[in-house]
Amino acid sequence: MIEFKNLHKRFGKLVVLDGLNLEIKKGGIFAILGPNGSGKTTLIKCLLGMVIPNKGDIIFEKKTVLRQWAYRNNLNYLPQIANFPPNLSVMELIEMVKNLRPKTSNSEELIELFGLKTSLDKKLGNLSGGTKQKVNIVLAFMFDSDLIVLDEPTNGLDPIALIHLKEIIQKEKSKGKTILITTHIMSFVEEVADEIVFLLDGKIYFKGTVDALKKQMNNENLEHAIANLIAKQYA
Amino acid sequence: MLKILKYSFYDLMRSRWSYVYFMFYLLLGFVLLFLNNDVDKAVITLMNIIIVLTPLIGTIFGVMYYYNSKEFTELLLAQPINRSKIFMGQYLGISISLTLSLVLGLGIPFVLYGLFQSAAIFNFSLLLVVGAFLNFIFVALSYNIALSTENKIKGFGYAILMWLFLAVIYDGIFLIFLVLFNSYPLDKFSLAATMFNPIDLSRILILLKLDISALLGYTGAVFKQFFGTNFGLFIALGLLTIWIILPVLRMNLKVKKKDF
Numbered sequence: 001m002i003e004f005k006n007l008h009k010r011f012g013k014l015v016v017l018d019g020l021n022l023e024i025k026k027g028g029i030f031a032i033l034g035p036n037g038s039g040k041t042t043l044i045k046c047l048l049g050m051v052i053p054n055k056g057d058i059i060f061e062k063k064t065v066l067r068q069w070a071y072r073n074n075l076n077y078l079p080q081i082a083n084f085p086p087n088l089s090v091m092e093l094i095e096m097v098k099n100l101r102p103k104t105s106n107s108e109e110l111i112e113l114f115g116l117k118t119s120l121d122k123k124l125g126n127l128s129g130g131t132k133q134k135v136n137i138v139l140a141f142m143f144d145s146d147l148i149v150l151d152e153p154t155n156g157l158d159p160i161a162l163i164h165l166k167e168i169i170q171k172e173k174s175k176g177k178t179i180l181i182t183t184h185i186m187s188f189v190e191e192v193a194d195e196i197v198f199l200l201d202g203k204i205y206f207k208g209t210v211d212a213l214k215k216q217m218n219n220e221n222l223e224h225a226i227a228n229l230i231a232k233q234y235a
Numbered sequence: 236m237l238k239i240l241k242y243s244f245y246d247l248m249r250s251r252w253s254y255v256y257f258m259f260y261l262l263l264g265f266v267l268l269f270l271n272n273d274v275d276k277a278v279i280t281l282m283n284i285i286i287v288l289t290p291l292i293g294t295i296f297g298v299m300y301y302y303n304s305k306e307f308t309e310l311l312l313a314q315p316i317n318r319s320k321i322f323m324g325q326y327l328g329i330s331i332s333l334t335l336s337l338v339l340g341l342g343i344p345f346v347l348y349g350l351f352q353s354a355a356i357f358n359f360s361l362l363l364v365v366g367a368f369l370n371f372i373f374v375a376l377s378y379n380i381a382l383s384t385e386n387k388i389k390g391f392g393y394a395i396l397m398w399l400f401l402a403v404i405y406d407g408i409f410l411i412f413l414v415l416f417n418s419y420p421l422d423k424f425s426l427a428a429t430m431f432n433p434i435d436l437s438r439i440l441i442l443l444k445l446d447i448s449a450l451l452g453y454t455g456a457v458f459k460q461f462f463g464t465n466f467g468l469f470i471a472l473g474l475l476t477i478w479i480i481l482p483v484l485r486m487n488l489k490v491k492k493k494d495f
Contacts, residue, residue, distance in 0.1 A: 011494070050312045051494040069317050077313035083306030087249040088242070096242050100314050139310070 001026040001147070001178055002047065007056035009042055009202075016042045017053065018202035026146070029169065029179045031189045034199035035230050040182045041080065043199065044149055047180075048077055060147070073101060078140035080151040082132040086125025090116065090135055093124060097139050105142040113164050114138060130156040137161075141168055148172060150181045154188055166192060186223040198229060205229065236320040236327075239311065243328025247300070253336055256292060260340025268348045274355040275445075281341065282362055282441045286434055289369040291398050293333060297377030298394045300329050302387045309495055319487045322378070326486070330374045334367045361444055365437040368475040372433050373398070375482035382489045405432050426461060433478045440471045 002024040009017040016039040024030055032040050045051040047058055049065055049072065058065045065071055084093055094107050111117060114134040119127065127135070133156045140150065150169075154162060169192055172179060183189060189196065189210070196213055198206035206213060206229065210222060217225035247253050263284065267277040304325070311321050341363065350356055377394045384390035409428055413421055429435045443459055461467045 045495070048313050049318075050309065052492065070315055072313060073315035075313075079306065079309055079313070081306050084310070085242070085246040085304060085307050087246045092242075092245075096238070097310075097314065099238055100311075100316060 001061060003059040004043070004046075005057045005059065007043075007046060007058065008054045009039075009046065009051060010054055016202055017046070017056075020056075020199075020203055022197065022204050022207070024178065024180070024197075026178055027173075027176045028194040029173055029181065029192050030195050030197055031193035032180060032182045032197045032199060033189065033226060034205075038199045039202050040199055041151060044077075044151055044180065044182065047149065048072065048075070073103065074145045074147065076140045076143055076145045076148045078136055078148075078150040078153050080155070082129075082136035082155075084124040084132065084135070086123060088124055089121050090124060090127070091120040093135065094138065094142070098142075101143060103143050103145075106144075107138060107142040110138040110142055110168075113168075114161060130158060130161070133157055134161055137165060137168075141172070146177055148177055148179045150179065152183055153181065154183060154185055186226060190222045198226070200230075236324045239316070239321055239324025240328045240331075243300075243304075243325045244332050246304075247296075247329060247332040248335075252296070253332060256333070257336040257340045260337060261343060264341045264344030268344055274345065274348065274350060274353045274359070277345075278355055278358050278362055279445055282438070282445070285337075285362060285366045286369070286438050286441075287402050289333075289337065289366045290373040290402060290434055293330075293370045293373030294377040294394045294398045296329055296333060297374040298381045298391055300325065301378055301381035302390065312495055318490050322382075322486060322490050323483075326374060326378055326483070330371045333370045333374065337366045337370065338363050358441075358444055362441060364472075365441060365475075368472075368479070369433065369437060372475065372478045372482070375479055375486060379482050379486050379489065382486060382493060401432055401434050406435065409435075422458075426458065429458075430474050433475060436471055436474055436478075440468070444468075 002022075004020055004022040007017045007020040009015075016037075020039075020043065022043075032043065034040050042051055046053050047060070047065065049067075049069065052066070060071050061074070063071065088096070094111075098105055098107065111120070114137065116131070116134055116138065119131055119135075124132070124135070137153065140148065140153075153165060157165060166188075169179060169181075181189075181193065193210060195209055196206065197204060198213075206216070208216075213229075214220060214222060214225050217228050219225040219228060263281070264277075267280055268274070271277045271280065308321065308325070312318065345359060350359060376397060380394045380397060381390045384393060409425070412428075413425065416424075429439055439458060461470075
């Protein structure tokens with residue numbers, strides 16, 4: 001479904017992606033992990049066309065994504081920092097995004113689920129960080145797309161919202177969607193991810209199931225297994 | 236693009252600063268008319284203010300809007316929309332809402348005072364047109380600066396410097412040249428130098444239309460000959476249009492290559 005081919009990206013002197021190759025098959029939840037600054041967000045942004053790679057190609061549904069934009073209609077994205085125009089109300093923002101995409105959406109259902117009904121007429125500038133993140137989640141899940149990309153989706157969520165988020169993720173997975181997640185919360189990864197992609201120094205360091213990783217690192221605790229993986233590189 | 240434009244426009248129209256700006260012009264219009272008691276004189280005073288203030292406000296709004304809506308722009312970039320349309324929509328949204336504040340803020344007091352019965356209507360419209368041009372030019376220039384500068388504070392600084400240069404320093408350098416080389420014929424030089432600065436261009440354009448060019452001396456006569464005619468008017472407006480087109484083109488090129 002997605003294929004990254006020999007992807008290179010530099011920001012000035014800093015090499016972020018260094019000939020990265022990765023293939024992601026249709027269906028399932030993929031966790032993209034790695035230490036801070038390992039290029040997780042850059043990788044996702046390349047896929048979204050927000051960062052333009054220096055070299056290499058990205059294939060999404062058999063077509064290149066470089067310099068294209070129409071493919072994004074089949075892709076939902078949850079950005080890391082939720083920051084919206086402060087003078088629009090929640091409803092207006094949702095209507096606007098709907099307006100921009102020629103697709104049906106199930107926003108009412110999600111608004112209900114996250115208890116945003118009472119906040120619909122509030123200005124986005126007056127919302128708390130967690131509520132903004134909920135709005136962000138509604139925007140990311142309200143369309144029916146084959147690929148869903150979540151960048152740190154758990155940021156600022158209360159426990160109930162977190163449970164709902166996990167439910168939605170599972171529901172989307174059961175529909176055969178592909179979901180890419182980046183996060184630093186290992187319990188979340190252990191709970192939802194089918195496969196782990198571990199990035200280090202701009203390359204794929206490990207790709208496989210959670211169990212395979214535990215086995216390879218000889219550690220039953222995922223958090224420690226990952227820490228070992230990172231520590232190896234520091235040594 | 237129209238959708239983005241619409242939302243940027245709504246967003247700005249609701250911000251407190253648009254109202255402050257609008258109220259400022261409204262107040263300015265009333266006060267000037269009250270003090271001068273004459274539409275013609277008010278237009279001249281207004282010119283001096285518009286020529287310095289619209290570029291400054293355009294610059295500040297442009298930079299501020301770009302940096303403040305950065306995350307939201309990222310959200311838009313993940314939607315199936317062409318990149319340049321997002322930025323063109325935002326650009327037009329800012330420029331149009333600023334122009335609206337200007338036109339309504341000044342238009343209302345002047346119309347109430349009896350602008351339509353006065354002979355100054357042409358001069359007043361020219362003033363508004365020039366103000367609109369300056370808005371579009373300086374928002375485009377400041378958007379360029381903001382797009383090329385990752386650091387907010389630096390971007391703000393560069394934008395203000397740009398304004399300061401075009402509004403004040405350029406004239407200073409221009410004057411020094413005129414004084415240094417005053418034994419040479421300088422009319423061609425000053426004519427050309429005017430064209431490289433949209434603020435000067437606008438000022439000269441309005442001054443010459445206001446029939447006070449007699450104050451300008453010999454060089455003024457050359458200017459009058461050039462800008463005073465309809466041909467000159469079109470050339471000047473054409474040049475102002477180029478001042479919009481070039482930064483907008485550069486903005487589009489920059490946007491295509493930029494990482495967000």
